[in-house]
Amino acid sequence: MSQNTNTFYHGDCLFILKHDIHPESVDLIYLDPPFFTGKVQAGKWKGEWNPEAMEVSFEDSKRFWKDKGISEHAPEWMKHIAIKRPDFASYLYYMMERLQACHKVLKKTGSIYLHCDYRASHYLKMIMDEIFGYDRMVNEVIWAYRTGGATKGRFGRKHDTIFYYSKTDKRTFNLEKEKSIQSHHYGYKNVPYYVDPNTGQQFRWALPRDVWELTMGTGTRERVGYPTQKPEGLLDKIIRASSNEGDLVLDPFCGCGTTVIVAHKLNRRWIGIDIDTSAREKGELPTAFNVIRNRSGELFAQSSYVSRELSEVLEMSPKGFEDWVNEFYNANKPYPDKGVDGITVEGIPIQAKTYLIKYPVLSEFVTNAKLHPNVPKPVKKIIVASQTGFDDSARKRKFEIKKTYGIDVLLITPEEMLK
Numbered sequence: 001m002s003q004n005t006n007t008f009y010h011g012d013c014l015f016i017l018k019h020d021i022h023p024e025s026v027d028l029i030y031l032d033p034p035f036f037t038g039k040v041q042a043g044k045w046k047g048e049w050n051p052e053a054m055e056v057s058f059e060d061s062k063r064f065w066k067d068k069g070i071s072e073h074a075p076e077w078m079k080h081i082a083i084k085r086p087d088f089a090s091y092l093y094y095m096m097e098r099l100q101a102c103h104k105v106l107k108k109t110g111s112i113y114l115h116c117d118y119r120a121s122h123y124l125k126m127i128m129d130e131i132f133g134y135d136r137m138v139n140e141v142i143w144a145y146r147t148g149g150a151t152k153g154r155f156g157r158k159h160d161t162i163f164y165y166s167k168t169d170k171r172t173f174n175l176e177k178e179k180s181i182q183s184h185h186y187g188y189k190n191v192p193y194y195v196d197p198n199t200g201q202q203f204r205w206a207l208p209r210d211v212w213e214l215t216m217g218t219g220t221r222e223r224v225g226y227p228t229q230k231p232e233g234l235l236d237k238i239i240r241a242s243s244n245e246g247d248l249v250l251d252p253f254c255g256c257g258t259t260v261i262v263a264h265k266l267n268r269r270w271i272g273i274d275i276d277t278s279a280r281e282k283g284e285l286p287t288a289f290n291v292i293r294n295r296s297g298e299l300f301a302q303s304s305y306v307s308r309e310l311s312e313v314l315e316m317s318p319k320g321f322e323d324w325v326n327e328f329y330n331a332n333k334p335y336p337d338k339g340v341d342g343i344t345v346e347g348i349p350i351q352a353k354t355y356l357i358k359y360p361v362l363s364e365f366v367t368n369a370k371l372h373p374n375v376p377k378p379v380k381k382i383i384v385a386s387q388t389g390f391d392d393s394a395r396k397r398k399f400e401i402k403k404t405y406g407i408d409v410l411l412i413t414p415e416e417m418l419k
């Protein structure tokens with residue numbers, strides 16, 4: 001995989017961050033994860049938990065947390081939440097694993113902006129403190145808007161919280177003065193004011209604060225109909241402040257692609273990830289990806305699409321599957337192929353088939369691999385991937401090949417690859 005290419009990945013960002021993105025390679029991450037909406041099933045966990053019993057058996061405790069979707073590695077406070085709100089705790093653990101993976105791919109000079117729902121922001125901040133360190137928090141940005149959230153029974157909910165953390169104290173940060181429109185002059189007695197010749201509005205040049213007022217109106221051209229779309233202006237501020245031209249910007253929950261579109265406009269490289277499968281039944285690419293394509297055809301033409309979604313991989317044509325396996329293992333198809341579908345950069349030969357693999361296919365492949373001029377000798381390992389699987393005779397042949405030629409045979413299916 002080359003990280004010079006702008007790429008959209010389809011699948012769970014946890015897998016992609018771990019498998020596809022090089023550690024310490026990303027300059028800036030913005031993420032706007034889905035909020036937990038699952039309802040706790042009434043009474044399901046009530047009375048089932050007995051802390052003393054848990055101390056008795058470590059195996060039991062592992063099973064206990066696993067049942068709840070959180071691991072024994074979760075911080076104690078999260079386990080405590082699991083007692084009363086198990087579903088919410090498993091959401092928090094789900095986020096923790098993904099934020100840990102984000103931390104791993106960020107460069108030492110990198111920054112991360114986590115966009116939060118008010119119902120989860122205080123918990124997510126604790127997770128960020130666990131992973132990045134409480135002293136790595138740079139700002140709590142308040143994004144204030146005018147639309148939505150108004151009611152008579154309480155104050156209108158008109159803001160989101162964005163936590164900005166850096167990996168170390170040596171972060172990229174470009175602080176540019178911006179136009180600040182003032183309705184009053186309190187506290188700015190000696191500050192010179194200017195008048196915008198087009199609007200007549202009075203403004204001053206000011207260093208930006210951590211409260212950002214930005215509204216994307218309901219009827220604006222920018223709106224593409226994606227329910228959780230964020231304004232380009234928001235991403236523009238973040239990307240300009242925390243990256244430079246040519247830097248790599250990543251959004252693990254990219255939705256309709258606001259981050260990648262703005263990153264592209266600002267001459268940054270980008271990676272967008274989304275799991276959306278709502279268009280699968282219609283045989284279409286993910287809605288998120290389709291929207292990105294419609295928003296910017298030019299951007300789409302210069303980018304790659306990589307699937308990490310099992311159902312999509314299982315439907316691939318023989319040629320599509322072969323290409324996918326080669327991409328997955330960072331392998332190239334040799335020319336002439338002489339019965340070898342791919343060779344990894346380490347020199348391991350690959351065979352990729354859509355059908356059920358049996359004994360003779362393996363025998364033939366070993367011979368082809370040993371004879372192929374581009375495969376380094378002696379052959380120590382071969383990879384055989386099948387969309388459908390392997391029968392018992394293939395498994396038997398695997399052991400014979402090891403015994404006779406000392407060659408390790410990896411028999412693998414897309415399910416196992418994407419685990």
Ligand SMILES: C[S@@+](CC[C@H](N)C(=O)[O-])C[C@H]1O[C@@H](n2cnc3c(N)ncnc32)[C@H](O)[C@@H]1O
Nearest residue numbers: 012013032228229230253255256258274275276
């Ligand atoms: C709140 S939306 C992001 C909206 C985005 N900021 C925009 O401007 O369009 C969250 C997105 O996360 C995606 N998603 C949910 N779980 C995911 C996962 N595990 N990996 C990758 N994407 C995921 C959803 O499909 C959804 O598009």
